[in-house]
Amino acid sequence: MAEAERMCISYNNIHKLCQKVAKYILARNERPDIIIAITGGGMIPARIIRSFLKVKGQKNIPIQAIGLSLYEDLGLKNSVETIGKEVIRTQWLDFGALNQHFDSLIGKKILIVDEVDDTRTTLHYAVSELEKEVVEQQNLLNRTNEDTVFSIFVLHNKDKPKKAELPDSMINSGRYIAAQTVPDMWLCYPWDAEDIEEHTEQAKAQGND
Numbered sequence: 001m002a003e004a005e006r007m008c009i010s011y012n013n014i015h016k017l018c019q020k021v022a023k024y025i026l027a028r029n030e031r032p033d034i035i036i037a038i039t040g041g042g043m044i045p046a047r048i049i050r051s052f053l054k055v056k057g058q059k060n061i062p063i064q065a066i067g068l069s070l071y072e073d074l075g076l077k078n079s080v081e082t083i084g085k086e087v088i089r090t091q092w093l094d095f096g097a098l099n100q101h102f103d104s105l106i107g108k109k110i111l112i113v114d115e116v117d118d119t120r121t122t123l124h125y126a127v128s129e130l131e132k133e134v135v136e137q138q139n140l141l142n143r144t145n146e147d148t149v150f151s152i153f154v155l156h157n158k159d160k161p162k163k164a165e166l167p168d169s170m171i172n173s174g175r176y177i178a179a180q181t182v183p184d185m186w187l188c189y190p191w192d193a194e195d196i197e198e199h200t201e202q203a204k205a206q207g208n209d
């Protein structure tokens with residue numbers, strides 16, 4: 001792929017994007033009760049933004065990880081049109097650990113973090129499965145009158161047709177937060193770099209430092 005079609009992103013750039021988004025979240029009085037990082041790309045942004053969301057006198061926001069991987073569905077059982085990618089859960093919430101902080105996700109502000117929104121398949125899956133999880137808990141505990149608020153933070157949203165939707169209520173209320181919207185190009189994150197010095201130089205040259 002030609003150099004111009006690759007966008008290199010430095011750690012410094014990611015740090016600053018997290019800081020910008022944290023400011024936005026705090027200004028809206030929407031500090032999350034819990035951060036859910038989608039592994040592996042969501043983990044570093046989740047950890048960085050937690051520091052910027054820290055408020056004096058308040059406990060650190062707990063981070064939970066969910067593992068979601070895109071799996072090539074070869075569409076063998078279906079028609080050609082269904083060929084695409086499906087999401088496989090490799091890791092899910094640890095409710096035992098969650099309970100040390102609070103009793104459930106019900107009524108909480110939840111920030112889902114990933115590095116990139118490409119086709120939106122992963123984020124759609126994460127939001128719908130987490131919403132289902134909350135509804136199950138609400139029914140179980142007879143607490144159906146409490147509102148749970150989901151937000152999303154991604155470093156980059158690729159400007160392209162998406163293969164899945166997010167709730168309108170989330171988009172329209174500013175709770176889908178992409179630090180940057182970028183053209184549909186190959187994004188090179190620093191954690192994949194073999195030579196981090198060279199990578200950082202390339203990021204600088206592209207203005208992403």
Ligand SMILES: O=P(O)(O)OC[C@H]1O[C@H](OP(=O)(O)OP(=O)(O)O)[C@H](O)[C@@H]1O
Pocket residue numbers: 038039040041042068069070114115116117118119120121122123
């Ligand atoms: O918008 P989508 O088309 O769903 O793609 C975005 C997802 O793809 C990547 O995950 P990947 O499965 O490559 O795993 P990784 O994070 O462990 O690299 C990325 O981290 C997002 O989670």
